[in-house]
Amino acid sequence: MLKEQLRANPANAPLLDVANQAIDTLLAGRRVDTASLPPPLVPLFRPEIQGFLISEIAVDPADLIAKAGKSVLVIQGERDLQVSVSDARRLVAANPSAMIKQLPDTNHILKQVTSDDRRANYATYADPNLPLAPDVVETVVRFIEQHGQ
Known part of the structure; x- marks a missing residue:
């Protein structure tokens, strides 16, 4: 769903590949290195919420x-x-x-x-x-x- 939400906003187009990679990393149960992310994506994947995101993504x-x-x-x-x-x-x-x-x-x-x-x-x-x-x-x-x- 997070991928769909990001894709729905045309302004996110330049960030989609990196965002999708970050989401896939979280799906795999691993944390994302925010230092490698473009600045607009850092708030979405900030370290203090990654544990929550990993647990929520695993739930259908x-x-x-x-x-x-x-x-x-x-x-x-x-x-x-x-x-x-x-x-x-x-x-x-x-x-x-x-x-x-x-x-x-x-x-x-x-x-x-x-x-x-x-x-x-x-x-x-x-x-x-x-x-x-x-x-x-x-x-x-x-x-x-x-x-x-």
Whole structure:
């Protein structure tokens, strides 16, 4: 998924080969030497988070949701720049009791975004004063009420 996220932004094109090599190194369970990375990639692969990245990359979310043993709610923002609708559907397919709710004009952090402007979308990440997108809270409440979890 990290490779897809980087590839989705055209500005990353010059960095993709090096970024993909770094991701492959982490996939192999090895740390990346950040001294050899272009400066824009250093924050993404900084040494203090590499252990976390190695452990997270090894986890398949579809496997986790399949083993959940409980009903699961997948909320998918239709303006999510990090996780696609097809990714959300893959999660739901892995667990027959899972429920998906796609929310229009909603991004990855469940804030409202009404345009295709990537910068405006990412700007919502840094604004804690923005409320959650419409229907987020109601969707969670309905799910809890229906499934008694």
